[in-house]
Amino acid sequence: MAEPRVPDDRIRDDRIPDDIEETLLGGPLHLTRREVEDAAGLSGDLAVRIWQALGFPTPRDDEVAFTDGDVAALREIRDLLDGDLVDEEMVLQLVRAVGQTMGRLASWLGDVWLLRLSALLPPDEPVTADLVVTALESTEELRPAFERLLLHGWRRQLAAAGMRAAAGTAAARTDPAAGLAHLAVGFADVVSFTRLSRKLDADELAAFVERFESAATEVVVEAGGRIVKTLGDEVLFVVAEPAAAAEAGLRLAERFAAEPGFPDVRVGLAYGEVVQRLGDVFGTPVNLAARLTATAYPGAVLADGGLAEALDPSRFDVSALRPRPLQGLGRVRPRLLRRPRKG
Numbered sequence: 001m002a003e004p005r006v007p008d009d010r011i012r013d014d015r016i017p018d019d020i021e022e023t024l025l026g027g028p029l030h031l032t033r034r035e036v037e038d039a040a041g042l043s044g045d046l047a048v049r050i051w052q053a054l055g056f057p058t059p060r061d062d063e064v065a066f067t068d069g070d071v072a073a074l075r076e077i078r079d080l081l082d083g084d085l086v087d088e089e090m091v092l093q094l095v096r097a098v099g100q101t102m103g104r105l106a107s108w109l110g111d112v113w114l115l116r117l118s119a120l121l122p123p124d125e126p127v128t129a130d131l132v133v134t135a136l137e138s139t140e141e142l143r144p145a146f147e148r149l150l151l152h153g154w155r156r157q158l159a160a161a162g163m164r165a166a167a168g169t170a171a172a173r174t175d176p177a178a179g180l181a182h183l184a185v186g187f188a189d190v191v192s193f194t195r196l197s198r199k200l201d202a203d204e205l206a207a208f209v210e211r212f213e214s215a216a217t218e219v220v221v222e223a224g225g226r227i228v229k230t231l232g233d234e235v236l237f238v239v240a241e242p243a244a245a246a247e248a249g250l251r252l253a254e255r256f257a258a259e260p261g262f263p264d265v266r267v268g269l270a271y272g273e274v275v276q277r278l279g280d281v282f283g284t285p286v287n288l289a290a291r292l293t294a295t296a297y298p299g300a301v302l303a304d305g306g307l308a309e310a311l312d313p314s315r316f317d318v319s320a321l322r323p324r325p326l327q328g329l330g331r332v333r334p335r336l337l338r339r340p341r342k343g
Contacts, residue, residue, distance in 0.1 A: 031066040040074030054099035184245030187293040193233035223248035242310035249301040264299040268292030271307035291326040301337040308335035
């Protein structure tokens with residue numbers, strides 16, 4: 001999602017009170033790194049790697065930077081490592097994924113919340129650290145409900161991931177142990193976004209990106225796909241079946257072509273074996289879909305030969321275009337996807 005920012009001149013950073021961390025972390029900072037490691041019974045090297053995987057720099061040995069909650073979290077990890085199914089590498093991968101996901105979510109929520117707080121103040125009154133603490137304390141009753149929502153969302157996503165893995169294994173198209181799967185990969189890109197962004201102020205740009213990402217997510221999900229990540233003016237998505245991917249690509253182009261005042265969106269699709277890791281996807285189909293998107297005309301949907309050959313010609317009109325060089329991939333013959341001509 002786009003991350004709206006509070007104007008710099010509205011924030012007066014007089015101090016960063018301990019109250020902020022105590023309010024959110026459930027207790028005061030009173031432990032050093034060494035004390036946390038000793039209390040949790042975890043080796044110093046692994047504890048440091050876990051902290052870094054979460055996205056934080058390693059504190060000095062004598063810096064008081066941790067709470068009892070940090071001790072409890074490391075003890076949970078130590079208990080996980082006592083089992084047979086979890087090793088240090090798996091823990092670090094999971095922690096890294098949590099750090100990246102929650103870091104972005106926290107940044108977005110914090111900015112939206114501060115922006116809302118700023119809007120409630122008189123134009124010449126800054127958002128001070130004291131005001132932030134007071135607002136945090138006043139909204140403390142909302143935190144349990146939000147945490148339950150996060151947990152429920154995680155469980156639903158985990159269930160969906162499990163169903164996808166089971167379906168892929170049953171069809172002999174997926175190797176979960178190696179993280180391999182045969183998927184259709186798609187990119188959707190806003191045409192002339194750089195030029196457009198120069199004409200918009202910060203609020204307008206944030207609203208534009210939000211509108212694009214929200215609509216793109218709706219289209220992809222309705223077609224049975226999954227958004228892998230968003231990059232402001234671009235979304236990366238995957239779909240299990242080529243036909244569903246083609247449908248998603250065409251709907252994306254059609255959806256934004258019908259949006260008043262919205263630029264065209266171009267789409268590139270490719271089908272093949274990809275590596276799935278930490279929620280992301282890698283491999284030749286990903287690179288190919290990205291290159292096809294970059295070479296597509298505004299509003300067009302291009303596909304590679306593998307995806308095009310898997311489509312029913314009664315549902316999709318496929319036209320082979322002239323071969324063209326794509327960086328790192330050699331000469332490739334794209335296929336232009338369209339709706340079947342009526343009549």
